[in-house]
Amino acid sequence: MAPHTGTASGERRRATIEDVAAAAGVSVATVSRAIRGLPNVAISTRERVSKVADELSYRADPAASRLATGRSQSVGVAVPLLNYWYFSQVVSGAEAVLAAEGYDMIVIGVAGDDARRALLDGATSIHRRVDGLVFVDVPLGDDDTEFLRSRGLAVVTVGNHNAHFPSIGIDDVAVGEIAAEHLLGLGHTRIGIIGGQTGGPLDFPVPDLRRTGYERALRRARIDVDPALEVVGNFSVLGGRDAADSLLATHDRPTAVFAMSDEMAFGALLSAREHGLDVPGEISIVGVDDHDVSVVVGLTTVRQPVADHGARAARLVIEQLTGREVGPTRVERPVELVVRSTTAPLTTARNEVHRPETRSKP
Amino acid sequence: MAPHTGTASGERRRATIEDVAAAAGVSVATVSRAIRGLPNVAISTRERVSKVADELSYRADPAASRLATGRSQSVGVAVPLLNYWYFSQVVSGAEAVLAAEGYDMIVIGVAGDDARRALLDGATSIHRRVDGLVFVDVPLGDDDTEFLRSRGLAVVTVGNHNAHFPSIGIDDVAVGEIAAEHLLGLGHTRIGIIGGQTGGPLDFPVPDLRRTGYERALRRARIDVDPALEVVGNFSVLGGRDAADSLLATHDRPTAVFAMSDEMAFGALLSAREHGLDVPGEISIVGVDDHDVSVVVGLTTVRQPVADHGARAARLVIEQLTGREVGPTRVERPVELVVRSTTAPLTTARNEVHRPETRSKP
DNA sequence: ACCACCTCTGAAAGCGCTTACATGGACGCG
DNA sequence: CGCGTCCATGTAAGCGCTTTCAGAGGTGGT
Known part of the structure; x- marks a missing residue:
């Protein structure tokens, strides 16, 4: 059927622009123009060409186009x-x-x-x-x-x-502010913050900005920024858990945690549970993103349209x-605070320090 | 510096294989061979060519290679x-x-x-x-x-x-069997199943296979398969929630649910909570995959190395x-059952039917 | 000294398109 | 009716590689 039969057997050679040109009785230039909808092609010609092209199920070879056009x-x-x-x-x-x-x-x-x-x-x-x-x-x-x-x-x-x-x-600064203000508004003053890492694949400025927002909100509320409350969680669930572990193990642990991503917040949730802490009774947690699963765990978060x-x-x-x-x-x-059930007003009763369950780290 | 200066200004023309050939005093064929490590190139030549290529920061244009080689x-x-x-x-x-x-x-x-x-x-x-x-x-x-x-x-x-x-x-049949057997082993006999959808982007045979495994396990335990216990959840969190909703709203609701993916299981978890049902006290849930977040919610699941x-x-x-x-x-x-805390032995006390909280559907 | 046989290199023909540039005819207008 | 325009089409020169084929030396065996 095809004028040139391809290799040894079966596998018929793909039609090239020349095949189409020959079959339509025009030059390759015209085929090219006709198919790509360029101007200055007679309607009748254009139709004939595209009909033939269809029959041969012709498709321009992308490699050739790329070479010729540079795109x-x-x-x-x-x-x-x-x-x-x-x-x-x-x-x-x-x-x-x-x-x-x-x-x-x-x-x-x-x-x-x-x-x-x-x-x-x-x-x-x-x-x-x-x-x-x-x-x-x-x-x-x-x-x-x-x-x-x-x-x-x-x-x-x-x-x-x-x-x-x-x-x-x-506005990543705003993200930090929104999260912190929400927590401050609930009466929390010791607010942990789980951020990015320095170095590694996730070394980008966003964490700094969010922290800046957080600090700004704290200062505005006349609360000192305690460097001991900041810890890195490398944006993963497990990283968030480890980060929260170190936060919650301290003598004077925070009553709320701002995790810079929902995945880290999930990790914090996990950590809280492992430490036997009730969320949000004993500790509030807020994340960022509005992950698909956040609604499941009822995570309060700062949503962005990812x-x-x-x-x-x-x-x-x-x-x-x-x-x-x-x-x-x-x-x-725009970002938007989505309040769910992992944040609540600070209870006045002083939280006692719980002893974490033993657990093997992965 | 470059022999041909490129366009009007700035943007210097990229070196081509010809530039390299000229600079190295060989033919383009030799450059091609040298650079790609083909045999029959004198060591001295190869070194000279690659040195020159480096200096010009030459890189073969992929489009040209593609056209020439077809790969x-x-x-x-x-x-x-x-x-x-x-x-x-x-x-x-x-x-x-x-x-x-x-x-x-x-x-x-x-x-x-x-x-x-x-x-x-x-x-x-x-x-x-x-x-x-x-x-x-x-x-x-x-x-x-x-x-x-x-x-x-x-x-x-x-x-x-x-x-x-x-x-x-x-082995997707095995997945269904493992999940069902785990639940059966805990004493459950009314086991809901949340599967795929028919039609749509996720129309693939896997759900059928997993259901087959589930049914096989049930039959082996001499338990009738109740078609009313099967519902589709299209593999998303929200789909899983809706699916679980319909399961849990029934008069004679299941005491356990096998969701064919963790995401649907998350949805089921959500639904259970909204229905005021304790997991695993009143209902057990098992998923498939071992999603990153599964450990957070303590989901029992059949893990696969995704x-x-x-x-x-x-x-x-x-x-x-x-x-x-x-x-x-x-x-x-291989797949592997990971038992966490969303599954537990059936409690003998007959569960009373809870009234779901009102909720607006998205 | 001759020949067969390697090894290294170069010339050139593509790969399948795009795109100036050229050409020929139809048409409009003075 | 002659000429300038414009439209439709064709010719051919690339785009930057790869690869076949052939040729030039160099080696070793006899």
Whole structure:
């Protein structure tokens, strides 16, 4: 059936633009124009070409188009840790709009300093593999920025703000303030805070900002910031648990905890239970994000529209790609306190210190 | 500095293989061979070439390589819903090994019948964009299979089993049996089951298998299977809650519930709480997966190595790509019952029916 | 000294598109 | 009726690699 039979057997050769041209009795240039909807093609020709193309189930080879045009029709999404709820939501949001716009989404894990590698280094360089990139909470150095700009890549950041690229995010200082104020409003004065880590894949400025908000709220309420009440939880459930452990084991433990993510808050919940502390009777806990599961455990949290971050970032990348010059604007999305059942007014009775159950650490 | 200055200003043209060849005083063919480590290149030549390449920070344009070789050095991962814990874990596992092996991972959301579209249809066709594909719980029809084989794509499935491709998964019948037997062993006889949905993006055979295991265990214990105890929860937290709602609202409600995923089990937990039922005092709940958060809520569950599925699938794709002929084998991974605190022996006292709190549905 | 046989290298033909640039005809207008 | 325009189409030059084929030396055996 096909004019050229392909390899030895079976597997028929895919139709190329030449096949279509021959079958439609036009030149390849016309086929190219007709199929991509370019102007200056007679209607009759266009119809004939697309009919033939359909019959041959022709599809332009992306590799060839890429080579010829220099555009890959795909955008990269770089995330530190793909298996964290937050990142998976962002990626999910981005995927939806990228797919809808006909772009491939290639996701790039950039845990640790591989971030650099993925950008600049050898074989792994994203050079020419994507038209644009969204960076989700990955720290960009000056040289990274320079590299990206010199390549003419369309980039958008989520979370982190970078002077040279548009970014999507929330007011992280406000997040800290909202959480702390909620707790302060309930009468708590000793408020623990579980934050990010320094170094490692999750080394980004967000934790600092949220802490700043927390401290600001405390100062405003004329309460001293006690450095002993701050501990890192690396944004995971288990990290949050360990962090809370150290907080709750202290002699003068806090009556409330602000965890900078819901997953860490879950860990804190776990820790509280293991320490035999009633939540919110003996300790209040508030998180950030509004994780799917938060409603299940009744977690009070500061909600942000996570998947939407990804969607907007993707849209912004595409806008840059389709001509519109997008400045290095910062899109700030709203956050919202969602009060559930892990926070309650401080009870006046002084909490006694409980002895934690023994437990083997994983 | 560069022989050809690029566009109008700034942005220097990237070095091509020709630039390297010229600078090293050899032909492009030799550069190609030298850089890719092919044999028959004098050591001195190879060193000179790679030195020059480094200096020019040359990197082969992937589009050009793809066109010339026909290989894209990327594999697609198709998942129904990217924002579900299970899928994000699988993707995460796959990403790690793909990145390590130098492949791009393009993730493709295939909710609903878009699955077909992503495979066969027009602009979205994966034709020539990937060398291989892993399908995570996406149903493959005969024509899909035929399409994939005719294209010579390396494919691996996770979850679903397909006669023509290797697959990674677990013994889902056993999962149902293990869960049910655990509950039966605790004395429960009325065991609700929250399963998948029919139709929609999550229409795959796994729920049937797990139900089969559940029924098998019941029959073995000489307990009739009550169709009224089966309800669908579409694998989400909220779906699980609604499903549990309908189970718990019945006059003769179950004393235990087997949810086919932890997320649905979370929903069931929520529902139980809203119905004022003590877990595990009045109702036992068991899930499947061992979600990150399961430890927090103390959920008893049947654990499977989710991220590992993705890693193994990716590895299998790569093996096919690098020559090794991998048969349509089925790799069955172990599952394990993890007993926590949402399951307990049936109390002899007949549970009274509680009236659910009023609640507005979202 | 001759020949067979390696090893290393280069020339050139693609891979399948896109896109100036050129061309020919139809049409409008003075 | 002649000429300038404009539209539809074709020609061909890339895009930046890979890979076949052939050739130039160099080695070793006889």
